[in-house]
Amino acid sequence: MTALCRTRAIILKVAGYGESDKLVTLYSPDIGRVTSIAKGAKRSKRRFVNKLEEFSLLDIIYRPPRSNGLFFLAEAELADPFLSLRTTHQRYVAAMLACELVIRFTGIQDSEPEIFSLLHWLLDSLNRETEPRKTVALFHLRLLSEGGYRPELSCCGSCHAPVNNSRSFTLQPGDGSLICNRCNPNKTRSSFSLSLQTIKFLHTAQQMEQHQLDRLQMPVRAARESLRVLHNYSRHLLQRDIHSYRFMN
Ligand SMILES: [Zn+2]
Known part of the structure; x- marks a missing residue:
């Protein structure tokens, strides 16, 4: 199994995936734009709570795919939620x-x-x-x-x-x-x-x-x-x- 890596990333897009997972599209200075899967993120109250929102700046631990598949998002730590972007309409659409x-x-x-x-x-x-x-x-x-x-x-x-x-x-x-x-x-x-x-x-x-x-x-x-x-x-x-x-x- 590939080793876990760490990087900083901004969330571009989040979508539900199946019963309990989320697909999170990220942009990172190290790996560019990638789509990752956050297992259990729709249900888990602990690991990803309030972290996987659009525009959030995160420090993540991930595992790259072996070929062109999805990245595996193992952990995420919120560095900045940019909260006002979700509460002010004009900022949100921008x-x-x-x-x-x-x-x-x-x-x-x-x-x-x-x-x-x-x-x-x-x-x-x-x-x-x-x-x-x-x-x-x-x-x-x-x-x-x-x-x-x-x-x-x-x-x-x-x-x-x-x-x-x-x-x-x-x-x-x-x-x-x-x-x-x-x-x-x-x-x-x-x-x-x-x-x-x-x-x-x-x-x-x-x-x-x-x-x-x-x-x-x-x-x-x-x-x-x-x-x-x-x-x-x-x-x-x-x-x-x-x-x-x-x-x-
Ligand atoms: Zn001219």
């Missing part, structure tokens, strides 16, 4: 969206410590912040960069005109670059249109250190617009719906 994005944009057992760190930042920030839309928009932007889909927001990708108020810009989902209205005169307004102000906020956020992101003051309008465009861009990349997004509005 955290749900972030977890769904992590599930969609990461491969199984493909560990990227930066993504763990980003998700940890998001949960911590949502737990304190009053504007969840801003936090999840910045998270979404940075997650795209980690996944290799960083939007290029400094200039028009075609004529290289800088972003300023003499032109309007839309994001091109094919390559994540901006295009100005002179290069693309037929499409001045679309679901990928970004205002000058929003482009500047997002471009600034791309260049900040992660721990500084909380300091960025972003108007609700810019956060909404960012979420809309990043959502449409991600749908294009993934070729599928991101279900949690509709609860944000």
Whole structure:
């Protein structure tokens, strides 16, 4: 039998499994995204009580599968429950969206410590912040960069005109670059249109250190617009719906 291992992990999703077990999808800096089985978790009052909830930060002891099966969750210790994310609706839906994005944009057992760190930042920030839309928009932007889909927001990708108020810009989902209205005169307004102000906020956020992101003051309008465009861009990349997004509005 494989030896037990220990790691830190954030719960992305929990589902019932059979009569008494739970399937727990986790993201860990060491093993990436994995699905584990918590035997007896639906019944046991002791081992896993109040620990296996979405968004919880855990220290876990687990056994990896021999091939591509489920990880076995042996023990879990709660490091931070991020309690307010389950009691405040806007925070809850923002955290749900972030977890769904992590599930969609990461491969199984493909560990990227930066993504763990980003998700940890998001949960911590949502737990304190009053504007969840801003936090999840910045998270979404940075997650795209980690996944290799960083939007290029400094200039028009075609004529290289800088972003300023003499032109309007839309994001091109094919390559994540901006295009100005002179290069693309037929499409001045679309679901990928970004205002000058929003482009500047997002471009600034791309260049900040992660721990500084909380300091960025972003108007609700810019956060909404960012979420809309990043959502449409991600749908294009993934070729599928991101279900949690509709609860944000
Ligand atoms: Zn142009």
